[in-house]
Amino acid sequence: MTLKRMTFLQHLLDFMGLAGRLHLEWISSAEAQRFVATVTGFTETIRRLGPSPLRSAALRRYDNISAAPVPCSGPASLQPPAMPDSGIQIANG
């Protein structure tokens, strides 16, 4: 049953664009070597894939709300006044 569900989920996540981040393996408590090999291998795969796009997607969502989709290109009188420099530097990290 687990196998069925996990195989299904691998395909579904691939459709979403999140392939390769789910892995299922049966390892007995006596198979220490296999456990090490599996975890090391999977860690390597994940490292190669890079950080999960879910986190950056969550942040981007809020950026989109404030971003103006079309830059204002009307006459100068309609341009918003330039913001006075507050002197506060916001570190971009």
Added chain:
Amino acid sequence: MDLKFVPSICSYCGTGCGVLFEVLDGELVGTLPMKTHPVNHGKLCIKGWNLHEHVNSPLRLKHPLVKTFGRFTKVDWDKAIGVATDRLKAVIAAHGPDSVGILVSAKMTNEENYLAQKFARAVIGTNNVDHCARL
């Protein structure tokens, strides 16, 4: 076995989405969006979807309650109205009519809401009237 479908308008806000109540044996068991309604075209928000919940809720107030010594006690209507009148009179006498605000509800009829604002403006003498459906 008596199943009825009653078209109505969602009472949560001023948008006016069309809803359809599913009534089984006189008990409201579900709310559906009305597919052909020109306002919502078969869509609802979470409040509209759960319109039937408050009707059957066990938390509904069915009797007037008066808070004495920090506890609510069940009283009859005459007593409850008497207590409210006394307290309102005392507050208005001490702090003026604008110290009172009236909150009304979308769960009452239009006529009851009209009466409530009339009560606030004509009897108490304040414009502090508000409503949960003021979107």
Added chain:
Amino acid sequence: MTSIQQQVHTWLEEGRVDIFLAYRMVEGHPLPHAFTRERIDETDTLVTGPARYSLEKFATHIASRYPDAKIGMVARDCNQRALNVLQVWNQLKPGQVDTVPVNCCPSLLKPHADCSYLEPKPAGHVKLERGQDPNQSLAQADTLPRAERFDRWMYEFSKCIKCYGCRNICPVCFCKDCSLEHPDLIGTGHLPPDIPIFHLVRAVHMAGRCIDCGLCEDACPAEIPLRLLYRKVNAIVKDLFGYETGSGDTLPPFSILGDKPTMSPQPLLAVSQE
């Protein structure tokens, strides 16, 4: 009196059904209505047309209160598939619901089709640019690069207002306790809900159940292309297990163990470095 009105009249009169679910016009709106023997004259007002409500869901409500009630209803193909699924999941007894087939999706066999989904709304330019076009085929949805696919789905999911409309309208959603309302599984108090978990949890639960009626997409105030997602879910179920949801009376692959394992663990899906 049309032939369908005549048929319903006869069925109620003969006692073949106790209650018949169909539509009638109320103040210009085609609304579902339960026709009964006590008010048999109402059958004159029965109409068919493009109106779609999940009548089978009402049937399960009746059946849960009156387990022996004989229920009749007008059924499109999607209603029929839903009835099959509800029967498989023990929400209706076999033979409890009698159907009068009505026109449905267009095909060579059915030139006169009545369905609100006949002409899907074309997607606007913002949706085409940033989201997933609900009218595209699964093959088209699969051809986009992975990163873009992900971005487009996340854009769609981020519009969710968590109204639970997709679940509430779904004819095959009947659980008393829903995972989507479990505070440990889905965080509460913020919008959009935990994406994509909220939608994927529902998608997983639709595997072997979704009958592709499109009511969820119809009811979605944010116009998330849920039908496309669940179509994929059932395409996976069909590819992996050869199970056609809603077609018959066999249990779906996720609810039976089977005699012996027929699969082996998949290696990690090959991911190209895009």
